[in-house]
Amino acid sequence: MTQPMEINIGISEANREQIAHGLSRLLADSYSLYLKTHNFHWNVSGPMFQTLHQMFEEQYLELATAVDEIAERIRALGYPAPGSYSQFAQLTSIPEETGTPTADEMIRQLVRDQEAVVRTAREVFPAVENANDEPSADLLTQRMQVHEKTAWMLRSLLQ
Template sequence: MAQSLNVVAEPQEISSGVKAPTTIAEALADVLADTYMLTFKTHAYHWNVEGPLFYSIHNLTEGQYEDMFAAADELAERIRAVGQLAPMTMTDIRARAVIEDSVDSPTAGEMCETLAADHERVAHRLHALVKIAGEKNDPVTEDLATERSAFHEQAAWMLKALIAK
């Protein structure tokens, strides 16, 4: 029994026709890092939003962080499916992410503006992943990145529409 607990995960060769699986995995890991950072930020704003739009923002952000939490698992499992290891430390997640922590207590409007901009950043990274996956003969990652990009684009639109002047 003790022997079975001493197995350490390592990259594997998966022969599915994907070219440069390490490149694909690195790009997926970057998106996974952004997803984790944005999930937490969205959840923290969800907990702390106040004001006349509380109910709308609270409900919108709940749906968004739940979607992103589930997506993190899909992204990590795709990394494993191309034979690579998913990130295992928060240090790695923070180093890879373009999503930054909040430095203060924003207003409800600032929360929506910040989250919308963050969703746009993630969508840009996903567009790059779509291109990389297409070039590396990886239609599965291409489809996943396209689906995730659509989510982030819609999230940005909804947050911007909520605070439109």
């Protein structure tokens, strides 16, 4: 069996490990939000059904792409990406929803959860900046922009 090649991308192993752990938390939050948004897409009802059904679909499709990008960045840093429900449950800050809330409550939960993903991304940013990890910084910046905008759009539905 051959030994894996050393990763020499200008970021120390300790920094890569710290960043990969932070990105793993972001991945868990993003996947948990994906699952909840998909659930709400399936189960929304009421006068805003068509609008929310379509909006939630757009959001979970965007998240499906995002989780892949986050996991691939973790792999590029030389670490395995978490990929099981139990791993995600340990790492995520997104509360699980097992019931069928009202449409307004779905929106409130998604606003809260979109903002939670932003906070997680922001918490990872200092380690990324410290290591001069521009690809991870770019990924985090893009994720924060998407989640902040999505939270704003959802929040607007409640006003």
